[in-house]
Amino acid sequence: MEPKDQPEHVLLDFDLLRKLVVGIGEVSDITGVPQRQIRYWEEKGIIVSSKDGEGGTRKYDYLNIKKILLVKELMDDGFTLDAAARKVEERMRSMSDVFAKLAGRTPRET
Template sequence: MDNEPSYKDKKVISIGVVSELTGLTERKIRYYEEKNLIFPQRSNRGYRKYSFSDVERLMDIADQREEGVTTKEIKHELTIKERKEAKKKMIKGQLNAQFGVQKK
């Protein structure tokens, strides 16, 4: 159950709904995907599916773009952030393995 994604991370929202929620055009959303700023899943029929976390990220991207930040700078910032989060997760896992309570 721990590996199950939270409701925010489940990819269930269509690109049309994401466009309505964010105010971004579908073309702009696909552009951000091409720039590897957002990573939708694909349905069996090839439709993009987004999560609430993706919607939040797109809104952050749009805000930064309005402030003049380039997509390259945004990607660099996201990469650094993701590395820090991965490192925290790894350390937490190591600590849990070392000091965690074992299930009976």
């Protein structure tokens, strides 16, 4: 009955996205990347995960997951870890810019 002309699309859950933090198990499941590989990438410094205070369990936020996803897709295109990492970081620069604008506030002082 009520034709919702309001496009409740994807670009409004950023608050949730920023708070979304999952463990390596979830990330490996959604990204399809084995946990060993995720740790491996982090070991190289390609991705950065936050650690939980009590167990040291890695926590990956939306940006981290996006990074892992991006690297996986890039490598699938024929890029290597280093090459993929470079492109991903370039893209992350745009992401942070958009995130900052959408967040309204940038808790970032360089």
